[in-house]
Amino acid sequence: MEEKVLEVLREVVYEVTGIDNLTMDTEFVNDLAFNSMDLANMVCAFEARCDKEIDIRDVKNMVQVKDVVRYIIDHGLMEAKD
Template sequence: MDKQQTIEQLKDIIKPYIQNQEAFDTLTEDTDFINDLKINSANLVDVILDIEEKYNIIIDNESMERMVNVKAAMEIIDTKLS
């Protein structure tokens, strides 16, 4: 799976939880889930659960703590899938 495809899939997952449409529209690897997209911590857990379900992976607590932006999410997904 290529990087752009992963970003598009992540956008589908996080779209219901965002509070900042402008940041979502210009989403990059450096986009921060909490600071940029204004996703609250409870919804961030929902995002992680949705990622686990979509990719059929288990994300451990250490990985969850690192998953603060799009790039970290992509790295964790790639690591779990390989």
């Protein structure tokens, strides 16, 4: 499931920013120089793609890609497909 979520996250980040070099340890601000607008656009794009909402208060805790992947899995924002 983590790999599927990571792949979708990579696609969303690429669509929003043109950045395609994400690993689980990538930090959005320190490694990718994301600002608050980049983060908001990424959240909106992911919500639109998965037709789910992310509590904006939780975004501040999403520092690394693995934080987002874990949040998505823990909150059932993507359905597992075999």
